[in-house]
Amino acid sequence: MSSSTVRKSGAFDIASLSQSTLNFRRYLVLAAVMVTASLGDVFLSAGMREAGPISIHHLSSLFAALRIPWVLAGIVLLTAFFASYLTALSWADLTFVLPATSFGYVLIALLSKFWLHETITAGRWAGILLIMAGVGFVARGPSYTNHGETTFHESPSRTGALEGPADCAREHSA
Amino acid sequence: MTHAARSAVWLMIGAIVLFATVGDVLIASAMRQVGDFDKIRCRTGLFGAILAVLGNVRFLLGVLSMALSFFSLLYALSWAEVSLVAPASAALTFVTNAFAAKWVLKENVDRRRWIAAFCVCAGVFFLSR
Numbered sequence: 001m002s003s004s005t006v007r008k009s010g011a012f013d014i015a016s017l018s019q020s021t022l023n024f025r026r027y028l029v030l031a032a033v034m035v036t037a038s039l040g041d042v043f044l045s046a047g048m049r050e051a052g053p054i055s056i057h058h059l060s061s062l063f064a065a066l067r068i069p070w071v072l073a074g075i076v077l078l079t080a081f082f083a084s085y086l087t088a089l090s091w092a093d094l095t096f097v098l099p100a101t102s103f104g105y106v107l108i109a110l111l112s113k114f115w116l117h118e119t120i121t122a123g124r125w126a127g128i129l130l131i132m133a134g135v136g137f138v139a140r141g142p143s144y145t146n147h148g149e150t151t152f153h154e155s156p157s158r159t160g161a162l163e164g165p166a167d168c169a170r171e172h173s174a
Numbered sequence: 175m176t177h178a179a180r181s182a183v184w185l186m187i188g189a190i191v192l193f194a195t196v197g198d199v200l201i202a203s204a205m206r207q208v209g210d211f212d213k214i215r216c217r218t219g220l221f222g223a224i225l226a227v228l229g230n231v232r233f234l235l236g237v238l239s240m241a242l243s244f245f246s247l248l249y250a251l252s253w254a255e256v257s258l259v260a261p262a263s264a265a266l267t268f269v270t271n272a273f274a275a276k277w278v279l280k281e282n283v284d285r286r287r288w289i290a291a292f293c294v295c296a297g298v299f300f301l302s303r
Binding site for chain 1: 198199201202205206208209210211212227240244245247248249251252253256260261264267268271272275276279280281282283284286287289290291292293294296297298299300301302
């Protein structure tokens with residue numbers, strides 16, 4: 001059933017319609033979100049440790065911190081995170097993207113164990129299992145809630161959230 | 175850490191969560207208005223897609239809120255351990271975002287998504303201990 005059919009009929013609750021809009025490239029975008037966000041936080045943390053405590057009376061010192069290489073590297077990674085995050089939000093719900101990309105926390109914990117040889121306590125293993133369960137729950141469900149809205153320069157195609165992932169060749173032939 | 179210092183850190187975490195949630199909701203709403211980024215890029219190229227996003231008021235307000243969250247995070251990180259600030263703010267943001275997505279964005283936050291949000295929130299909490 002096409003989205004337009006659903007809208008015309010008026011017999012269905014459009015807001016409750018959801019479906020998966022994911023393909024391989026979009027899974028890569030979600031992977032980029034999780035990796036850049038985690039590494040960006042780690043780099044920023046290293047940079048701010050270098051900067052030391054900043055007093056509320058000298059907030060301008062925050063701008064001076066922007067000259068620290070770790071902070072700059074963190075900002076570059078977080079910019080990459082932002083670009084991939086925006087892309088993901090254009091074809092998936094906020095409540096899908098956030099849990100689905102939380103696997104980055106697990107990635108950092110596993111890197112710290114196998115690369116930095118840090119100890120992972122039982123509590124942390126429990127945390128890893130909980131996050132993986134959360135990712136599993138959300139990944140098996142629909143990624144997008146269709147509100148049936150027609151939006152920015154869109155004619156029929158934006159409602160194509162129900163048509164599945166974009167394909168440039170198909171777009172041009174349409 | 176004294177009681178006053180602990181309260182100050184949690185106040186900073188509260189500010190990070192508030193600004194992050196408002197920013198996330200505004201940006202998600204903006205991207206929903208703009209439409210599927212991949213399709214716009216197919217039609218107008220990457221530059222056209224970027225312009226479509228940058229011309230959206232909700233997006234700009236969302237970025238402003240995210241910037242406030244970012245500077246709150248920088249400020250908090252200069253006072254408290256990253257192992258407390260980053261996971262605590264991230265964990266709380268998962269829950270506040272789920273509520274905001276349901277009531278503001280009208281997303282279909284079904285039982286599966288609630289469980290996922292609370293699993294990730296608890297997982298981040300345990301991971302930070």
